Amino acid sequence: MEFIMNELSYDLIVIGAGPGGYVGAIRAAQLGLKVAVIEKEKLMGGTCLRVGCIPSKALLESSHNYHAAKHQFSDHGIAVQGLTIDVAAMLKRKQKIVTVLGKGIESLFKKNAITRYTGTGRFVGETTENGHVIAVANNEGETRLTGKSIIIATGSVSSPLRGITVDETHVLTSTGALEIDQVPKTMAVIGAGAIGLEMASVWSRLGTEVTVLEYMDKVLPTMDQDISKNMQKILKDQGINFQLGVKVTKAEKHPEGGCVVEIDGKEALRPEKVLLAVGRAANTEGLRLDTLGITCDARGRIPVDTHFSTTARDVYAIGDVIEGPMLAHKAEEDGVACAEWIATGHGHVDYNIVPMVVYTDPEAAAVGKTEQQLKDTNIPYKVGMFPFMANGRARTYGDTSGFVKMLAHADTDRILGVHIVGKHAGDLIAEAASAMAFHASSEDIARVCHAHPTLAEAIKEAAMAVDGRAIHA
Numbered sequence: 001m002e003f004i005m006n007e008l009s010y011d012l013i014v015i016g017a018g019p020g021g022y023v024g025a026i027r028a029a030q031l032g033l034k035v036a037v038i039e040k041e042k043l044m045g046g047t048c049l050r051v052g053c054i055p056s057k058a059l060l061e062s063s064h065n066y067h068a069a070k071h072q073f074s075d076h077g078i079a080v081q082g083l084t085i086d087v088a089a090m091l092k093r094k095q096k097i098v099t100v101l102g103k104g105i106e107s108l109f110k111k112n113a114i115t116r117y118t119g120t121g122r123f124v125g126e127t128t129e130n131g132h133v134i135a136v137a138n139n140e141g142e143t144r145l146t147g148k149s150i151i152i153a154t155g156s157v158s159s160p161l162r163g164i165t166v167d168e169t170h171v172l173t174s175t176g177a178l179e180i181d182q183v184p185k186t187m188a189v190i191g192a193g194a195i196g197l198e199m200a201s202v203w204s205r206l207g208t209e210v211t212v213l214e215y216m217d218k219v220l221p222t223m224d225q226d227i228s229k230n231m232q233k234i235l236k237d238q239g240i241n242f243q244l245g246v247k248v249t250k251a252e253k254h255p256e257g258g259c260v261v262e263i264d265g266k267e268a269l270r271p272e273k274v275l276l277a278v279g280r281a282a283n284t285e286g287l288r289l290d291t292l293g294i295t296c297d298a299r300g301r302i303p304v305d306t307h308f309s310t311t312a313r314d315v316y317a318i319g320d321v322i323e324g325p326m327l328a329h330k331a332e333e334d335g336v337a338c339a340e341w342i343a344t345g346h347g348h349v350d351y352n353i354v355p356m357v358v359y360t361d362p363e364a365a366a367v368g369k370t371e372q373q374l375k376d377t378n379i380p381y382k383v384g385m386f387p388f389m390a391n392g393r394a395r396t397y398g399d400t401s402g403f404v405k406m407l408a409h410a411d412t413d414r415i416l417g418v419h420i421v422g423k424h425a426g427d428l429i430a431e432a433a434s435a436m437a438f439h440a441s442s443e444d445i446a447r448v449c450h451a452h453p454t455l456a457e458a459i460k461e462a463a464m465a466v467d468g469r470a471i472h473a
């Protein structure tokens with residue numbers, strides 16, 4: 001391989017162009033820094049755009065439409081005959097959305113005069129007067145750049161599980177599950193977190209018999225228990241099977257076709273496909289952090305202080321590669337705050353109000369503390385619940401499942417958490433997050449005029465319910 005020595009200097013070099021890296025790069029450029037971004041994949045956008053948030057939501061939308069045409073259109077008097085699903089067309093549509101958005105990032109880089117390097121970035125353990133030296137390696141050779149500041153935004157990869165042999169044709173990670181080209185007859189999903197339930201929904205709606213296997217005794221174990229219980233019931237009614245509190249010990253391709261899944265103390269399953277969705281692990285592979293003296297924590301994440309500084313001077317880390325919820329919008333907030341800190345000396349993220357959304361149908365969404373967390377920390381609270389059953393807009397949608405649950409401090413009435421199961425919960429949660437960012441009380445939301453008929457009225461009613469005065473329930 002030809003070795004090309006080249007030295008280019010930047011105020012900031014970002015390694016990784018996921019939502020953390022590319023957003024941080026744009027914010028730094030807006031603040032006047034000369035910025036370079038190194039990304040090893042051709043398409044920028046990271047896990048989120050290439051194999052995460054966006055392609056999964058594209059498939060959720062397609063499968064939702066198919067399912068609605070098959071099971072719900074008749075309620076509206078719409079008859080559909082000869083309904084079929086063309087999986088190849090569905091995948092093509094998904095890929096087109098991904099490509100268009102990826103090109104959008106390229107044009108944002110041009111607009112903000114950010115230089116993109118395609119290749120794998122690593123530290124070489126040298127600093128010059130221009131800062132840290134970073135090597136970018138690709139098929140054509142190696143380029144060396146220097147950066148006064150470096151942001152590591154190398155994201156995460158699917159977590160492995162002992163005994164599970166991923167081959168991406170039979171035993172899949174979410175990446176493989178986004179590329180299945182025929183509707184499987186049966187599928188086992190290991191893990192009942194957001195990714196597991198979303199992918200289970202996609203394939204179940206298209207006709208696959210899906211069984212979700214979860215080690216904990218509930219689905220969405222980190223969410224409020226009312227969400228866990230309600231979502232499990234709703235998804236069960238939709239036809240997804242659950243085996244909770246089970247330990248999968250082995251999953252692999254079976255020589256006679258399909259897969260075998262062994263479960264401790266239970267009968268083995270023989271699904272056509274297996275999806276491993278037990279979480280994600282920080283990705284620092286090949287970065288050569290050892291050359292900087294950075295040691296990762298027990299979970300492989302890069303330790304940082306409240307300003308994203310690693311133990312190495314002028315080297316920062318953001319997004320999935322550090323502690324915190326592994327979510328695209330959290331990575332983006334990190335990116336903005338880190339860039340602002342580097343350029344201005346200010347920059348902050350309030351991790352108490354990072355919303356989380358599960359894009360099943362109905363959706364589940366939450367921000368702030370769960371009821372259990374308040375109990376565990378002895379914080380006195382009041383609860384306001386309002387069911388979508390009593391919401392006019394939900395009736396017109398034909399989906400009245402779910403509720404809004406608001407938790408407010410018993411003495412100050414300050415909103416501490418909002419938990420929603422329901423249609424468009426992922427969009428509704430933004431009101432709760434905004435209110436919490438302004439330290440609103442439940443009374444504040446109860447006094448805001450909400451348009452009628454909207455799903456958001458359920459948030460106002462839940463706020464009124466905190467004080468026992470919901471009108472419609």
Ligand SMILES: Cc1cc2nc3c(=O)[nH]c(=O)nc-3n(C[C@H](O)[C@H](O)[C@H](O)COP(=O)(O)OP(=O)(O)OC[C@H]3O[C@@H](n4cnc5c(N)ncnc54)[C@H](O)[C@@H]3O)c2cc1C
Pocket residue numbers: 015016017018019020021038039040041045046047048049051052053054056119120121122153154155156174175195283285286287318319320321326327328329330331359
């Ligand atoms: C199936 C699935 C669905 C998801 N759905 C959602 C969702 O709906 N909402 C949500 O908020 N989150 C979702 N996530 C999580 C979300 O994708 C991540 O939290 C987010 O992408 C993290 O952003 P990041 O910038 O930290 O890292 P990433 O997006 O992982 O980006 C890191 C980038 O760094 C590059 N890179 C790594 N090492 C190097 C190197 N040495 N040199 C150069 N480049 C390198 C990688 O190629 C990658 O492009 C989902 C994830 C998956 C897998």
